[in-house]
Every structure is written in structure tokens, then in C-alpha cells.
Amino acid sequence: MNRLKSIRKALISVFDKTNLEPLVKQLASQNVEIFSTGGTQKFIESLGIPVTAVEDLTSYPSILGGRVKTLHPKVFGGILSRRDLESDQQEVSQYEIPFIDLVVVDLYPFEETVASGATEAEIIEKIDIGGISLIRAAAKNFKDVTIVSDRSQYEDLVALLQKQDGATTLGDRKAFATKAFSVSSHYDTAIHEFFATDDSDALRISHNQRKSLRYGENPHQKGSFYGDFDAIFDQLHGKEISYNNLLDIDAALNLIDEFESTTFAILKHNNACGCASRDNLKEAYQMALSSDPVSAFGGILISNKEVDLETAEEVTKLFFEVIIAPSYAEDALKVLSTKKNRIILVRKEAETSTKQFRSVLNGMLVQDKDTKKESSEDLTLVTKKAATQSEIKDLLFANRLVKQTKSNTIVLAKDDMLISSGVGETSRVDALKQAIDKAKNFGFDLNGVVMASDAFFPFADCVEIACKEGIKCVIQPGGSIRDKDSVQYCDTNDMTMVMTGFRHFKH
Numbered sequence: 046m047n048r049l050k051s052i053r054k055a056l057i058s059v060f061d062k063t064n065l066e067p068l069v070k071q072l073a074s075q076n077v078e079i080f081s082t083g084g085t086q087k088f089i090e091s092l093g094i095p096v097t098a099v100e101d102l103t104s105y106p107s108i109l110g111g112r113v114k115t116l117h118p119k120v121f122g123g124i125l126s127r128r129d130l131e132s133d134q135q136e137v138s139q140y141e142i143p144f145i146d147l148v149v150v151d152l153y154p155f156e157e158t159v160a161s162g163a164t165e166a167e168i169i170e171k172i173d174i175g176g177i178s179l180i181r182a183a184a185k186n187f188k189d190v191t192i193v194s195d196r197s198q199y200e201d202l203v204a205l206l207q208k209q210d211g212a213t214t215l216g217d218r219k220a221f222a223t224k225a226f227s228v229s230s231h232y233d234t235a236i237h238e239f240f241a242t243d244d245s246d247a248l249r250i251s252h253n254q255r256k257s258l259r260y261g262e263n264p265h266q267k268g269s270f271y272g273d274f275d276a277i278f279d280q281l282h283g284k285e286i287s288y289n290n291l292l293d294i295d296a297a298l299n300l301i302d303e304f305e306s307t308t309f310a311i312l313k314h315n316n317a318c319g320c321a322s323r324d325n326l327k328e329a330y331q332m333a334l335s336s337d338p339v340s341a342f343g344g345i346l347i348s349n350k351e352v353d354l355e356t357a358e359e360v361t362k363l364f365f366e367v368i369i370a371p372s373y374a375e376d377a378l379k380v381l382s383t384k385k386n387r388i389i390l391v392r393k394e395a396e397t398s399t400k401q402f403r404s405v406l407n408g409m410l411v412q413d414k415d416t417k418k419e420s421s422e423d424l425t426l427v428t429k430k431a432a433t434q435s436e437i438k439d440l441l442f443a444n445r446l447v448k449q450t451k452s453n454t455i456v457l458a459k460d461d462m463l464i465s466s467g468v469g470e471t472s473r474v475d476a477l478k479q480a481i482d483k484a485k486n487f488g489f490d491l492n493g494v495v496m497a498s499d500a501f502f503p504f505a506d507c508v509e510i511a512c513k514e515g516i517k518c519v520i521q522p523g524g525s526i527r528d529k530d531s532v533q534y535c536d537t538n539d540m541t542m543v544m545t546g547f548r549h550f551k552h
């Protein structure tokens with residue numbers, strides 16, 4: 046059933062009058078009688094279009110500084126009355142309530158006011174009461190009423206009214222109502238967010254933007270991204286972003302943000318397979334690639350500096366999925382854009398979430414992002430032998446990588462460069478063995494390489510294995526009841542160990 050309903054009377058009450066004019070003109074051209082509130086009424090009058098003040102309808106002034114304007118049975122009765130219910134019709138006629146067929150309303154800009162750093166009193170004044178009630182009422186009665194709750198819908202409504210001779214179908218009205226409930230629930234979530242503390246029992250998350258993805262992790266799984274991708278990136282080139290791309294892109298951002306100096310990183314399946322800091326970006330890329338050129342194939346590339354032509358000319362030799370940088374030199378972009386599918390992203394200066402969410406069981410896990418970034422002040426020397434300045438630099442470099450690598454992990458590094466890592470292993474020893482094997486496979490000499498562990502060593506086995514390979518300098522959080530076994534082994538084998546006191550599991 047697609048019940049066409051003509052719009053004869055409309056209530057328009059909008060805080061932001063942008064783009065309202067064509068809609069009002071369309072309504073006027075179809076002889077729709079318009080009711081309106083203070084500022085909106087003035088705006089409509091300024092267009093030379095007849096409009097009735099809501100006060101004239103309710104015979105009541107706007108009171109309490111606008112806190113009560115439309116909250117009146119003559120308004121809500123006209124919206125909520127069921128046109129096919131005899132008793133509603135009797136009451137409507139008894140109280141001389143006009144049927145309102147269309148409500149156009151927006152909400153006070155609550156989120157913007159919070160973001161502007163306004164005072165609590167100013168923010169509270171921006172909690173819309175009348176508008177949200179109008180939205181709910183009109184959306185509830187979508188069988189008879191059309192609700193426009195977002196100015197992005199003005200054009201759609203104008204097109205419908207033109208096409209359907211001033212009427213909407215039941216399907217149109219239901220679609221508008223669906224949007225209206227998404228607007229009202231998002232608004233209430235924002236208000237809850239403002240009042241909620243970390244101890245609040247309720248978790249409310251609301252995203253208005255959905256990026257539909259071709260599929261989820263695998264082609265037989267459906268997938269979507271809810272968030273504002275465009276606030277963080279400009280996509281300059283390439284194919285559509287996939288679910289797995291997004292996971293990798295997120296991991297890449299977290300990783301690159303560990304470094305201040307010029308750094309290039311290559312990631313696969315959320316883990317770094319190459320990363321190096323150098324004064325020259327091309328060199329940083331070449332060093333990053335040399336860690337594991339096999340894994341780099343099809344990887345995600347990220348730099349914290351503008352990609353110049355000479356770096357682009359190197360990078361373009363590799364088959365990769367995504368490249369992210371704060372900017373690209375014009376000629377570099379031309380070189381990188383030669384492959385049709387390559388995703389080229391410019392990272393903007395936008396904030397990403399400070400919380401991490403994961404669905405588990407029948408609910409959600411929430412935690413603060415791991416933002417602890419160790420510096421030399423965090424390091425406690427626990428062995429007789431101290432680390433040299435250059436070893437400390439390497440230890441901190443390795444520790445930043447280990448923090449952004451899937452647990453259990455061991456990272457080996459030297460001279461501001463990732464040598465190799467063992468990732469996502471079920472034992473720390475296996476992670477170390479994996480790292481050693483990889484390093485050897487790619488021809489690295491392990492003498493003088495430093496080792497970082499994301500969590501403490503439960504036994505001395507890791508330092509023993511490392512020592513035999515020439516790895517003599519170790520960073521780890523500490524905290525095992527057997528820390529002394531590892532420390533003792535280091536002391537008797539001319540090794541250095543520092544502890545940070547911060548574990549960096551990434552499950």
C-alpha cells in the first residue's frame with residue numbers, strides 16, 4: 046500500500062535557515078499553509094511568503110526565553126492525531142486543531158556548542174526540547190505526517206513534491222521517519238555523552254555516517270564502517286577502501302604516531318614488517334623495505350613526512366595496497382598514481398578516537414588507547430652493564446614498535462630500523478625464534494641488535510637464546526616473579542637490560 050497524502054499544512058521551525066528557501070517556495074507554490082516559530086517565521090516573511098505564527102495558532106506566547114514555543118496541544122494534536130481514528134477526529138474538531146501534514150524542524154546545535162568550549166549553562170540551553178518532541182511526534186505518526194529533520198533532505202522533499210503533485214507516499218514518509226529517529230537518537234547520545242562520566246553504566250555510541258564496504262574480512266561476510274573517514278583522509282587515488290584496508294590503516298596511524306623524526310613504515314595484517322627513521326625519506330623507505338621485502342608485497346605504506354619525487358620513484362617499484370602521508374609533491378603523486386588501484390591517502394590533522402571498542406560475547410569491551418610512549422626517563426637499568434646512548438635510542442625505537450605489534454611479540458632493531466619481529470605468537474620464545482629466523486633469512490647480522498619484548502620474560506630462556514645470537518641489549522617491562530633469573534643471566538653474560546614498568550600487550 047502506497048498511500049499518497051497531500052501536504053496542506055506544514056510547521057517549519059529551524060534553527061539553521063540554510064537552504065530553506067527553495068523548500069518554502071515549493072510549499073508556497075502548492076498553496077501549503079505554513080505555521081512557524083519566531084526566527085523561522087521572520088525568515089519566511091522576508092521571502093514574501095505568507096506564514097502564521099505558532100503563537101497565533103496556540104493563542105499562547107513563546108515563553109521562558111523560547112524554552113516553550115511549540116509545546117502545545119494545538120501543535121502536537123495536529124501532528125499526532127490519527128486521521129483514520131474516529132475518536133481522534135472528534136477531539137481534533139472539538140478543540141479546533143488543524144492537521145499538520147508536514148513538519149520541518151532541526152535541533153539546536155548541541156554538539157557544536159559543546160565543541161566550541163561554551164559554558165555548561167550555554168550548553169544546557171542548547172538542549173533542544175520542542176524540536177526533539179516535534180521530531181518524535183511527527184515520526185511516530187508517519188502514516189499521516191511527513192517529517193524532515195535534516196536539511197540534507199530538503200532537496201529530496203522538493204523533488205518528491207514536484208513529482209507527486211504536492212504529496213508523499215507512505216514509503217516516503219516511513220523513510221523520512223527512519224531518518225528522524227536516527228537524528229533524535231544521535232542527538233540524545235550526544236547529550237548523554239556530555240553528562241556521562243567514565244563510571245557511567247550506559248554506553249552510547251552513535252555514528253551518522255556509514256561507509257558501505259564491498260564485504261567484511263572475507264568476501265562472504267558483510268561489512269560496513271561507521272565513522273567519518275573523510276574527516277581524517279582525502280583519498281586522492283585508487284580503488285574503494287576495504288574492511289581489511291581500514292584495519293591496516295588504523296594500525297598504520299597508530300604506528301607512525303610513535304615517531305617524531307622522519308619515518309617510513311610498511312605494514313601487513315596490522316603489524317609492521319618494515320620501519321625506519323632517517324633524515325632522508327627515500328632512505329627511510331629503503332631501509333624499511335629491506336627488513337622484509339617479501340612481506341612488504343601488497344602492504345600498507347605510511348610516512349610522517351611529505352612524499353617527494355625520489356621517494357615516490359622508489360616506492361612505485363613495489364606492489365602495495367595503500368600509501369598514507371601528510372602530503373605528496375605534485376610530481377611524486379603523478380608517479381604514484383600510475384597504478385589504477387593504488388589507494389593514495391592524505392592524512393589530515395584530525396583527531397582519531399581516544400578509546401578502543403571491541404565486540405565480545407554479547408557486549409562490548411572499551412578501553413583507553415595505549416598512549417604511553419616511553420622516553421629515556423622511563424628506563425630503569427637493572428643490569429650491571431649500562432646501555433650506551435645509541436643503544437638507548439635503539440631500545441626506545443624497538444619498544445615503540447613492540448607496542449604496536451600483535452602479542453606475543455619480540456622486536457629486534459638497530460640504528461633506528463626494524464630488523465625483524467616475531468608477531469602474534471603463543472609463546473615469547475617462539476616470537477623470538479621467529480624474529481631471529483627472519484632476520485637471518487634476510488641476511489642481517491644480529492650482533493649489536495637490541496631486543497624489545499611487549500611483556501615480561503617469565504623465564505630466562507629468551508635472554509639465553511638472544512645472547513647466543515649476539516643480541517646483548519634488552520628492553521622489557523619487567524614484573525615477573527622471576528625477573529631476577531633474566532637479570533642474573535644478563536649480568537653473567539655481559540648483557541644490558543632496562544625495564545620500563547609498562548606492559549604493551551596487543552591482544
Ligand SMILES: NC(=O)c1ncn([C@@H]2O[C@H](COP(=O)(O)O)[C@@H](O)[C@H]2O)c1NC=O
Nearest residue numbers: 059060083084085112114115116174175176
Ligand atoms: N521549546 C519549543 O517549544 C521549541 N519549539 C521549536 N524549538 C526549536 O526552535 C528552533 C527554531 O527557532 P526559531 O524559529 O525561533 O529560529 C528549532 O531548532 C526548534 O527545534 C523549540 N525550542 C527548543 O526547545
